[in-house]
Every structure is written in structure tokens, then in C-alpha cells.
Amino acid sequence: MLAIDQRESMRAMLAEKQSAPVTDQQLVDFKIAGLRALTPHASAVLIDHQFAWKPAIAGKVVAQGCGLISAADHFTASGDEIVGDSRIDENVDPAQVAKDGGVALKLLVIYRPDEPAEPRVAMVDAFVAKCKAAGLISLIEPVSRKPRDGRAYDLNDGILLAAKELGSRGADIYKAEVPLHGAGSEAEVRSQCEKLTSLIASPWVVLSSGVAPDQFPTAVEWACKGGASGFLAGRAVWRGVIGSENVEAALQADAVTRMKRLCDVVDRVAG
Template sequence: MTPNKLAALKSLSNERGVIAALAIDQRGSLKKMLAAAANKPANEEDIVEFKKVISSELTPYSTAILLDPEYGLPASKLRADGTGLLVAYEKTGYDATEPGRLPDLLEEWSVYRLKEAGADAIKFLLYYDIDEDQKINDYKHVYMERLGSECAAEDIPFFLELVSYDAKNDDAKSPEYAKVKPHKVNEMMKEFSKPQYKVDVLKVEVPVNMAYVEGFNGDNTPVYTKEEAKQYFVEQTEATELPFIFLSAGVSAKMFQDTLTFAHAAGSQFNGVLCGRATWANGIEVFAKDGEKAGKEWMNTVGKKNIEELNAVLAETAVSYFDKIK
């Protein structure tokens, strides 16, 4: 890692070398959530304003914030002093009419332009099925090689967000998918830890669906025993030498915190989180129905509590990435 990349990475983390970042780069999904909460069509101004509320009220408790350049740049100006900025480079969503969930960049942006706009690091989301047709996966490999080289040329950290899926099963919440998820997650981490992709930090899912772990399963029939689930976390750590952080994947704040505690007990060497909906999702309805002032009040009470509780868990569970930097 170059001196400039390391300095940028430190700006995104705390003094221990742990990333406690806030994600609000949602676009299409956020528009739908705001519209549903207000019971009226959401407009672009609503999205911009909600991101500004998140940034102004919650970044004092985060090491960094992840935003998108389409709606999030005004919010980036409102973040707390000392809070780092990650910027998303991918188009939101994917073309469901075509096979492969193929990646796509924002056409009017480049890594150079995102850096000029204030980004300390670049984030790209890639949907990936390790078992999909090799032609599709080769396309994604080449795409990530190009993106890694672009980030290397601009000497800026490359955060690759990997989201697994099964091309033969669209129901990611099903027990059938839970059975194959450890293989999907851990094998794609191995692939994108290869040096040709020039990835600096992996942003990844936990390797199991906690809703099917014995003791966490509620009304679901468990798919994994606790010991099996713990072993998958061990295998995940062994899958990469890169720093890696967990995404919250839309679970509740409590479930995400419990998941981190479980991961730590299993021996996971994760280096922090980039947490979105688990922190602020329940504030959408307040903002959409009652306005900006009420939204800020929610963020300063419930949202703040969510982050502070998460930070307390991270202090006990996440490990420094300093030992992984080469």
C-alpha cells in the first residue's frame, strides 16, 4: 500500500485501525423507501435532503461516510470534521432483464473526478456468483482489473463491495440459499483478493444467514449449528489477507450487533463495518411523514443510540487492519 493510500485509509478509520463507517449511498431503494413512508412519489430533493440529515447528524459518531455522487455530494459538505469520505462509483441496481447482474460505472464520473470531488476512497459494488457461467465471471474479472488499475493510477484506496447471489435461486432469504451462502461468500473473497484486482479493502457479507443459525433462528428451522456457523467465519478470515469489513445487509441494529459479537467469538479477524440501514432505516418514516426537523430529532436520539451501541460492540470485536497492510 502506498503512503498516500495508507494516509487516506487512516482518515477513514479510528486510531486503532478499525473502520466504523456509515453507509448512505442507496439511490433506487432509498427512493422507494421514502415514497412508501410518505405514501406519495418520492422526488430527488427528498433523497438529497435525507442524505444531508444523515450526514449532518450522525457523522460525529462515525469514522467515515459512504455517499454517492448522484445525490450525496451536498451531504458530504455537512459531515463532521475529521470524518472520511468514501464515494460510490457504480450505477445503482442492475439490469434484471439480462443474465449475470453485470456491473456498470457512472458514465459521467471517473476516479479522478471523484477524487477531485473530495473522495478519500472509491467504493464499487459487484454482484457475484462464484458458480455462474465462466464467460459472465470473466467479464466481471476484467472489469475489476480495470477499476483496480484506475484507482491505483490515482493513488486512492479501492473498496470492493461483494454481494453474493445464486443465479439459479433468486430468493436470498430462503433456507436453500442459506445452505450455499458460505461457499458463495468465502470463495468470491478468495477470488478478489488476488493481486491483479488491486483491491485495498473488501466490504463483504457475513458468510451465513444468521436467521438460520441455531439460537438465532426464531421460527426458522436452523440450517447451521452454532459450531458450523463459527467455522464458516474462520474460513472467511482464512480466505483473504486483505482488510475486510462487514456490511449490514438491511438487518436490524440488534441483529447486526449480535452478529458481530458472534463473529468475534468465532475468531473472525474483521476490521470494522460499513453500516447503513441497520443504523438509520427506521428514521425514514419519521423524516418522510413529519419532515426534516423530526428526522433530525430521530437521528439525534435513536440513530445516535444505534451508532454508539454499534461502536461499543466494535471496540470489543473488530481488530486493527494495521497488521494486514503490506
């Protein structure tokens, strides 16, 4: 599955390639081009409402047979983090998402070891209930972040603790960071993925943030061997295209190749 719901983080990526401020229209144009090029190769695509949902629906740019997943989270920055906090976006109407042809909603959840579990659990429970009421698949994306109080911190512990806390709250799909961000040995990464599998009651997939794009296919393979069902990723597919003079050509030459390779890995290992 393809993710193209990045918002201010995508703006930051574009800003690295130009001196002028990045406009909202640049984000829309890049997202629409990515949807046209990549959704023919994806089983589903995750789209944000802030920039891309309405243009994608109106323009019919998503390939037939590619399921529509709507981001249903609102992000706020915090300190040096572009996404420091996340909450349910009440402006996203599940009934309208279904009317537009959407099949699922996604909620990103920030896990910090120094913050209480109760608000996170309550938010996930409310989100799952909202999806069920609308007849939509619920997809949660807990991400491990550093504590605000400065205590010692281990990213991988956070990935596992988030899964322990939220992996059995009724969500239909769990989207997890690759354990160790794929930087360990195969045995180490697979062992951590097996722990995730034991903690998550639903099918789960990996995201690509934190993993080098060229390493991500291997990380996906190891994750699937450890129990994952596939991937829902964006950066590892299209980040290398950002800043290209001819985005459409670069998407075909680079991003489509990466997407196909990832799909081949999942078909071979988890299919």
C-alpha cells in the same frame, strides 16, 4: 464506517412509508440529514454521486475527521432485483473525488454462480488500477445473488465463492455480507467468518443488508471475532428512522444510538 450511498433501494424504503411518489429531493434531504447526524461518530462515510456527493461537499455536512468514500458503481435493475447488475461508473472522476477530499472509491460486484468469473475479475482489476492511479483506496463489495438459470442456490456458498474469486485481486478493503446473514449460532457464523479471513488478502468489513438491525451488533461482534476489522453499514443504522415525522430528531434518538453501539462493539472486539 457509515454507508449512505443507497439509491433506488432507499427510494423503495421511503415508498413503503408514503402513498405519493418519492422525489429525488426526498432522497437528498434524508441523506444530508443522516450525514450531519451520523458522521461525527463514523471513521468514514460512503456517499453516492447520483444524489448526495455534491450537496454534501458543497454544504460541508460531513464531520471533520470522517473519511470520504465515493461510490463508483452504476446499478441497473433486473427482474425482481432493484440492483441486478453493477458496473464501474465512468462518470465518477477519481481525480475530482480526490480534489473534493475523498480518500477512497467503492465498487459493488454482483456474484452469481451461473455467470462466468472473467468479467467480474476484469472489472475488479480495472477498478483497483484506477484507484491506484488516482492515489485512492480501493474498496470492493461483492454480494451473493441467486442464479438466473434457476439452479439450486445457497447464499452462504456464494459469499465464500465470491471471496475466493475476488478477495486477492489487490483491493485495499473488502466489504462482505455477514455469513448466514447472522442467522446461525455464534460458532457457525464465526467459523464462516474465519473462512472469509483465510480467503481475503486485505482487511475486510461487514455490511448490514440482510441482517435485522437489532441483530447486527451481535453479527458484527461475531464477525470481528472471526477476523473482520469492522463494519461499513447503513440500513442497520438509519432504516428505522425512515418515515419519521421529524427525521432530525429520530436520527439523534435512534440512529446515533445504533451507530455508537456498533462503534463500541468494534472498539472492544477488533480495536
